[in-house]
Amino acid sequence: KNEVEQSPQNLTAQEGEFITINCSYSVGISALHWLQQHPGGGIVSLFMLSSGKKKHGRLIATINIQEKHSSLHITASHPRDSAVYICAAETSGSRLTFGEGTQLTVNP
Amino acid sequence: EADIYQTPRYLVIGTGKKITLECSQTMGHDKMYWYQQDPGMELHLIHYSYGVNSTEKGDLSSESTVSRIRTEHFPLTLESARPSHTSQYLCASSGRDRGIGEQFFGPGTRLTVL
Numbered sequence: 001k002n003e004v005e006q007s008p009q010n011l012t013a014q015e016g017e018f019i020t021i022n023c024s025y026s027v028g029i030s031a032l033h034w035l036q037q038h039p040g041g042g043i044v045s046l047f048m049l050s051s052g053k054k055k056h057g058r059l060i061a062t063i064n065i066q067e068k069h070s071s072l073h074i075t076a077s078h079p080r081d082s083a084v085y086i087c088a089a090e091t092s093g094s095r096l097t098f099g100e101g102t103q104l105t106v107n108p
Numbered sequence: 109e110a111d112i113y114q115t116p117r118y119l120v121i122g123t124g125k126k127i128t129l130e131c132s133q134t135m136g137h138d139k140m141y142w143y144q145q146d147p148g149m150e151l152h153l154i155h156y157s158y159g160v161n162s163t164e165k166g167d168l169s170s171e172s173t174v175s176r177i178r179t180e181h182f183p184l185t186l187e188s189a190r191p192s193h194t195s196q197y198l199c200a201s202s203g204r205d206r207g208i209g210e211q212f213f214g215p216g217t218r219l220t221v222l
Contacts, residue, residue, distance in 0.1 A: 033211070041196060043213040086151070094139065094158070094208045095166070098150040 003027045004089050006099035013106050019074040021102045023087030031090040032063050032070045036083050037101065043086075046072070077106045111135050114199050114214035121189055122222050129184045129217045131199030139208065140182040143198040144168060145216075151198065157182055189221045 004025045013019055023032070034046040047054050047061040049070075054061050058077075063070040074081055082105050088096040112133040121127055133140065138159045143151040153166030157176040171193070172186050182201075186193055199214040 031208070033208075035211075041198075041216045041218075043198065043200075045210045045212070048208075048210055088151075090208050095153055095156065096151075096208065096211070097167075098152075100150045 002099070003097050004087055004099040006085075006087050006102050008102060009100065010103045011105070013077050013104070015078060015106055015108050017077050017106075019077050019081075019104065019106075021072045021085050021087075021104070023070045023072070023099055025068050025070075025087075025089045025097075027089055027091055027097065029089045029091055032061075033088040033090060033096060034061050034070075034072050035086040035088060037086060038083050046085075048090075074104075079106045079108050082106050112199065112201055112212050112214040114197075114217050116217060117215060118218050118220075120220045120222065123188075123190055125189050127186050127189055127219070129186075129197055129199075129219070131182045131184070131214055132180050133182075133201045133212070133214075134180060135201060135203060135212065136179065137201035137203040137212070138179065139202045140176065141200045141202075141211070142166075142172075142174060142182070142184050143200065144170070145196045145198060147196075155184065189219075191221045193221050194219060 007022045031050045037043045058075045060073040084101040086101045087099040115130045140157045142155040145151045152168035154170040155174040157163045198216045200211045202209040202211045
C-alpha cells in the first residue's frame with residue numbers, strides 16, 4: 001500500500017462540471033502539496049496546506065488532518081484544466097512522497 | 109513563471125556513455141531536488157540538497173551522483189548510462205527556511221539510453 005493514494009486514477013468530465021480529486025495518506029505530515037502536470041511534462045505547484053482550506057481562482061484545496069485526507073476541487077471546469085493532478089505529502093526531513101496522480105480530461 | 113532551467117531538454121545516448129544533466133535556478137533557493145518519473149508513473153526523489161556542499165540520496169536507488177558547489181547549480185551525472193536509466197528527470201527548488209515550501213520545477217530532461 002502506497003503511503004499516498006489518490007482517487008480516482010482517471011476522471012473525465014464535461015465542461016462546467018464540479019470536480020473532486022481525493023488524496024489519502026498514511027504518514028505523519030507537516031504539509032500536503034497539490035501539483036499540476038501538463039501534457040508537456042511541466043509541473044506547477046498549486047497549493048501547500050497544513051490545515052483547513054485554501055482557494056485560488058476556481059481551485060479549492062481542503063485537508064482533514066485527523067482523517068489524513070485532502071481534496072482538490074475544481075469549480076466550473078474547463079478543457080484547459082485537463083492535466084494530471086498530483087498529491088504529495090511533505091514528511092519530516094523536507095521530502096515529498098508523491099501519489100500516482102489523477103488524469104483529468106475535461107471535454108468541451 | 110519559475111526561473112529554473114534544465115538542459116538538455118531531450119537526450120538520446122548510447123549505453124556506457126557518461127552524461128551530465130544540468131539544472132540551474134536564479135531564485136537563490138537553498139533547497140534543490142532531482143526527481144525521476146517514468147511515463148504515467150509517480151515521481152521519485154533521487155537526490156536532494158539543502159545548500160552548498162550538502163547532498164543526500166533520496167528514496168529511489170540511483171546510480172547517479174550530484175554536486176552542489178554553487179547555490180544556483182545542481183547537476184546530475186550518470187557515469188555509465190544504461191537502458192534502465194531511460195526516463196524523465198525533473199529538477200526542483202524551494203526556498204523556505206523550514207520545511208519544503210512551494211516547489212518550483214524545471215521543464216525536465218527526457219533521457220533515452222539505447
